[in-house]
Amino acid sequence: MIKPDIPSNEKERMNALHEYHILDTLPEQDFDDITKIASEICDTPISLVSLVDSDRQWFKSKVGLGANQTPREHAFCAHAILQPDEILVVPDASQDERFHDNPLSTGDPNVIFYAGAPLINPDGHTLGTLCVIDHTPKNLTEKQLETLKALANQVVGQLELRKKITHLSVVQEKLKQKNEELSQFAYTTSHDLKAPLRGIISITSWINNEYKDILDEQGKEYLNMLDSRTRNLENLINGILTYSRSSDIIESSKEEVILSDFLQEIIGLVHPPKDIDIVFADHLPTIACNRIALQQILQNLISNAVKYNDKEQGRIEVQFKENQGHWQFEVKDNGPGIPQQHHDRIFQIFQTLGEKDRFNNKGSGIGLATVKKLVDSLNGEIEVTSEERAGTTFIFTIAK
Structure with missing residues (x-):
């Protein structure tokens, strides 16, 4: 058995893989549908979405296999990611020096035929493969290989979509937190302004009552203007309080x-x-x-x-x-x-x-x-x- 080499960009590749937050997640229908189609089209009992981690290959989706992961050093897919521009096809692992004594070939799950289409993200990093496996020697037609590659692109599309949804969820949560903070700030500030504002209104009313006979017409006009603008400010503050509390009302x-x-x-x-x-x-x-x-x-x-x-x-x-x-x-x-x-x-x-x-x-x-x-x-x-x-x-x- 020949152990797979480590890609020259391994650090960047691993960073890219971890950005998807996909490892060790639960099965998802969108990925499972793709592996089922791949298995049907290629007429193989096993199909996998395999992601190559630092010391293992982990299966996001699987058809015909019980295991969730295998060691990276045994992984056919770890070899496949070294050739990102082509599908790795192993017609008969028993006749291939890289795999003839591989535990995955000599034992369960008895990998004899293997074809893996690399999963290449938009930044050019190879995350793993969409692969199909059989227990006997086999070859795929050109149409089957083209379809396998197209399905691999769909896997990457699902990964990208999942990544964007996760990112949007994080952004939405941050926005929600910011809105809550702004609402609380508006509520607290408006509430704190109400007390001195009431004081101004009370003083204005008192002056109007006590000194209305002393004030000339211009003084009365200024006092009425002050009272009007103060009450407008009170209405504004009450409005801000209502607006800031609207989220609580909704709940x-x-x-x-x-x-x-x-x-x-x-x-x-x-x-x-x-x-x-x-x-x-x-x-x-x-x-x-x-x-x-x-x-x-x-x-x-x-x-x-x-x-x-x-x-x-x-x-x-x-x-x-x-x-x-x-x-x-x-x-x-x-x-x-x-x-x-x-x-x-x-x-x-x-x-x-x-x-x-x-x-x-x-x-x-x-x-x-x-x-x-x-x-x-x-x-x-x-x-x-x-x-x-x-x-x-x-x-x-x-x-x-």
């Missing part, structure tokens, strides 16, 4: 919601003025959903429809219907409408149209971004249709 479990009672509760929270009617159907069903998330979505949309309504008699309609796989809601108002060119922009965080609401407050640009984030996370979609001066309709779905 809430589903529960039964009686929609008629639920909408009545939200209207009570919004507390619309008398010149705005909010209507919905009398008999709405009970649905299973993330109650907290749905409340945040509907409360935000209805509250916006109230705040920005410019009609003498405002009207807001909430409609519900059941689609296959989703619940669908519509919030329709007869307000000023939103120009078409702003329909995508309104869902971006901190983006506003610059208009003040009926209470003379400017929006923070966080509410609709939070709505979009919640809807997306509930496997739904949201869209807006609007006609200037004729009202706006928000339509959103959430998965059942």
Whole structure:
């Protein structure tokens, strides 16, 4: 028996192999399908996806073999990786000086015929082989050899795909961690700002009450400006807190919601003025959903429809219907409408149209971004249709 040489680029080859994080993993259907096809096409009882490690060959997939690995010094595949540009074919191992007394030939699994197509990754490193084995002397046709090589390329494709998925999973986990850190930072910072902000609002209110008869008109104007901007900042901070907590809201479990009672509760929270009617159907069903998330979505949309309504008699309609796989809601108002060119922009965080609401407050640009984030996370979609001066309709779905 002749032991296989070590490739000149062994260190780089091993680094490349380990980057796939494939060694000692469980069987996978995609690889098993390839070995089954190889065995059928080449008419051999054994087919393997063999990866050559530092001191062993390990089988990611196998047909007709019980072992999971064999010593590298006995591996036919360790010879095959030395010839990356061609398929190693051993018609009869008993007549080949390299293998005639190899334990794998003289004993179990009785390797007499061997053909191994090298697995070459995009960087040119040979990771192992896709090989077929028989217990008697044999030859393959040119078509069989071409097919074996093509299947070896498919193995490499699966390795690359698996590597990319693993990499994406790592990146996704890091992004998730960063998002959690940013959310926590936003929450902590916003929460810490609320106390001094309340103090400023209280002082402004106190000055206004105690010194309103002393202040001239310009002083009163400055004080009102300070109060208005301070309250706008408070709204912004509250919006950031809600946005940063939206991930926690999403993780809430589903529960039964009686929609008629639920909408009545939200209207009570919004507390619309008398010149705005909010209507919905009398008999709405009970649905299973993330109650907290749905409340945040509907409360935000209805509250916006109230705040920005410019009609003498405002009207807001909430409609519900059941689609296959989703619940669908519509919030329709007869307000000023939103120009078409702003329909995508309104869902971006901190983006506003610059208009003040009926209470003379400017929006923070966080509410609709939070709505979009919640809807997306509930496997739904949201869209807006609007006609200037004729009202706006928000339509959103959430998965059942």
